[in-house]
Amino acid sequence: MRILAVDIGNSNIVIGCVNDHKVEFVERISTQRNQTDLEYAICCHMVLQLHHIQPESLGGAIISSVVPPLTALLGSAIRKLTGIEALVVGPGIKTGVNILMDQPAEVGSDLVVAAVAAIQDYGAPVLIIDMGTATTMTVIDKNRNFIGGLILPGVQLALQSLETGTAQLPRIHLKAPSRVICGNTVDCMQSGLVYGNAAQIDGLIDRMTEEVGYPLTVVASGGLAPLVIEQCKHDIIIDQELLLKGLDILFYKNDKRN
Numbered sequence: 001m002r003i004l005a006v007d008i009g010n011s012n013i014v015i016g017c018v019n020d021h022k023v024e025f026v027e028r029i030s031t032q033r034n035q036t037d038l039e040y041a042i043c044c045h046m047v048l049q050l051h052h053i054q055p056e057s058l059g060g061a062i063i064s065s066v067v068p069p070l071t072a073l074l075g076s077a078i079r080k081l082t083g084i085e086a087l088v089v090g091p092g093i094k095t096g097v098n099i100l101m102d103q104p105a106e107v108g109s110d111l112v113v114a115a116v117a118a119i120q121d122y123g124a125p126v127l128i129i130d131m132g133t134a135t136t137m138t139v140i141d142k143n144r145n146f147i148g149g150l151i152l153p154g155v156q157l158a159l160q161s162l163e164t165g166t167a168q169l170p171r172i173h174l175k176a177p178s179r180v181i182c183g184n185t186v187d188c189m190q191s192g193l194v195y196g197n198a199a200q201i202d203g204l205i206d207r208m209t210e211e212v213g214y215p216l217t218v219v220a221s222g223g224l225a226p227l228v229i230e231q232c233k234h235d236i237i238i239d240q241e242l243l244l245k246g247l248d249i250l251f252y253k254n255d256k257r258n
Contacts, residue, residue: 137205
C-alpha cells in the first residue's frame with residue numbers, strides 16, 4: 001500500500017510517499033504559516049504530480065508536526081486532496097519506544113519518528129542527529145530506551161543571527177570553503193558556520209559517547225546534513241529518508257485496518 005507521509009517542521013515540510021515500505025521520493029517545501037488548507041492541498045498535489053503519483057493511488061496518510069497550528073491545516077489539505085483522514089503522531093499513538101525523559105509528552109514527534117526508524121534500520125545504541133531549524137542530537141541506549149539528548153541552534157538560524165545581528169557582515173549562501181582559515185569575510189563566515197558546526201558535532205559525539213560508556217552508531221538527517229556532516233571526522237551515516245521510514249512504521253503500527 002502506498003501512503004503519504006508528511007513531517008511539519010519550523011522551516012520546512014517534508015513530503016514523501018512510501019510504497020510497500022520503500023520510500024518513493026522525499027521533497028521539502030517551505031513552512032508557510034499563512035497558507036490555507038486549499039493552498040497546501042494544491043502544493044501537495046503538485047509534488048505528487050512531479051513524481052507521477054495520482055492522489056487516488058494513496059491508501060493512507062500520516063503526519064508528524066512540531067508546528068501545532070499547521071497540524072490540522074495539513075490534515076484538512078490531505079482530506080481535500082485524497083479524502084483520507086491522516087493519522088497524526090501524538091499522545092496515544094503506539095510507537096514501541098520507551099521514552100525515559102522527565103516529561104515524555106514534551107518530546108517532539110519528529111524525534112520519536114526518527115528514533116523508531118533508526119532503531120529498526122540501525123539497531124541500538126544509536127545517536128540521531130537532525131539538522132533542521134534547530135540541530136537535535138538524541139540518544140537511544142543499548143536497551144533501546146530513548147534517554148535524551150540536546151538541542152542547539154541550527155546552521156541556518158546561526159546564519160540569520162549573524163546577518164541580522166551585525167552591521168557589517170554580508171548576506172551569504174552556505175557552502176564549505178576550501179580552507180578553514182580564510183582570507184575574506186564571506187569565506188570566514190562560511191567556514192565558521194560549516195566547519196564550526198562540524199567540529200561542534202564531532203565534539204558532542206565524543207562527550208555523549210563518553211557519558212553513555214559505549215560506542216554509538218551515528219545517523220544524521222535534515223536538509224543541511226550533507227553540507228556539514230561531510231566535514232565531520234566521525235563516521236556518520238546520512239539518511240535523508242529516516243523520517244519517512246519512521247512515519248511508515250508508525251502508520252502500520254496504528255492503522256486500524258491492520
